[in-house]
Amino acid sequence: MAQFRLxxxxxxxxxxxxxxxxxxxxxxxxxTGQMGFKKLSGGGDGLRGMxxxxxxxxxxxxxxxxxxxxxxFADRATEINLVRLNGETLYVEADNLLCTEASLHTGTSFTxxxxxxxxxxxxxxxxxxxxxxxxxxxxxxxxxxxxxxxxLRVDPGAYVAHTGNLSRNLKSGAGWTTVIxxxxxxxxxxxxxxxxxxxxxxxxxxTFGGDV
Numbered sequence: 001m002a003q004f005r006l007x008x009x010x011x012x013x014x015x016x017x018x019x020x021x022x023x024x025x026x027x028x029x030x031x032t033g034q035m036g037f038k039k040l041s042g043g044g045d046g047l048r049g050m051x052x053x054x055x056x057x058x059x060x061x062x063x064x065x066x067x068x069x070x071x072x073f074a075d076r077a078t079e080i081n082l083v084r085l086n087g088e089t090l091y092v093e094a095d096n097l098l099c100t101e102a103s104l105h106t107g108t109s110f111t112x113x114x115x116x117x118x119x120x121x122x123x124x125x126x127x128x129x130x131x132x133x134x135x136x137x138x139x140x141x142x143x144x145x146x147x148x149x150x151x152l153r154v155d156p157g158a159y160v161a162h163t164g165n166l167s168r169n170l171k172s173g174a175g176w177t178t179v180i181x182x183x184x185x186x187x188x189x190x191x192x193x194x195x196x197x198x199x200x201x202x203x204x205x206x207t208f209g210g211d212v
Contacts (some may be wrong), residue, residue: 002017002101004132006082010074010078010082011029011072011074014073014168016066016071019102021099025061029072030071034068034137035071039061040063068174070084078136080098081135083132083135085131085132087130089163092125092126093161094124094125095136095139098136099133103129107126108124115116135199138201141202143199144200147195147197153171156190162192167192170190
């Protein structure tokens, strides 16, 4: 079984002993031992996964890394966060998924108009099973717990990923002051309710809500 560990906060080291991992293309920065790299058409998980990703726009160029030794991954000096899945489902923006154990399955999940309106798209990537996943974030991500009766609101541009049994709904803070150009600049937020964890980065991607 591949062993995931952080080498500092911006480099993922994976010890591989004859097994394999799936990583975003072009993110290997160094390795020791004997490694082989194979591009997975359409992002992996077979023909169905390829077709689904192309239809939904959640495309991610993925490679299989297999061998004996240690492989190091990084992505533009972004911070890396390790998530251990024990049968849960991880929902993550495709751009934030760096590497997973080969045992984890990836697919897509429909986010509906909430995702389109927040600027993150109609679909998001989901990762399921047992094993490690590595996420990237612009700056160290914080992990915020959501519990019953205590919903959490997040700027769509700062959202990275979530786990647990959470409902996700777009909320608008726009009012008449927005119409006359005196809005507070935080007109769109994503509200999470239920039970789970939300990963939030200390940086905001450009979204429609950020311009209102």
